[in-house]
Amino acid sequence: MNTEKRLVCQSCSMPIEKDKIIGTNADGSENNDYCIYCFKDGNFTDNISSLEEYIEYSLQFAEQADMTKNEMKEYCKKVLPTLKRWKQN
Numbered sequence: 001m002n003t004e005k006r007l008v009c010q011s012c013s014m015p016i017e018k019d020k021i022i023g024t025n026a027d028g029s030e031n032n033d034y035c036i037y038c039f040k041d042g043n044f045t046d047n048i049s050s051l052e053e054y055i056e057y058s059l060q061f062a063e064q065a066d067m068t069k070n071e072m073k074e075y076c077k078k079v080l081p082t083l084k085r086w087k088q089n
Contacts, residue, residue: 010084011038012058033084044085051086 007016009023010033016022023034026042038045048054055076062072080086 007032008083009033009035009038011035011044011054011086013079013083038085051080054086055080 007022008014009016012035014035014037016032016035019030021036023031023036023039024041025031028041031039031042033039034044046054046057048057055073058076058080059069059072062069065072065075067075081088
């Protein structure tokens, strides 16, 4: 993993700080765009297709992120639309 540039998951915005949490493509190669929790074996690990649904899904991780659910929701509304998976083309 290139340590000069900090990787951030382009689905959930989690920093990817260790090689073992880099997502994987269908052929087993690394996918530096996503963490293993969001993208494994060439597929997203969830069945979520809309940003709004993903924001609601993300609220369960608020405590882990040391945020209230409201803070997490506001963070997600601000950050997630800027990420590759959720950008509107």
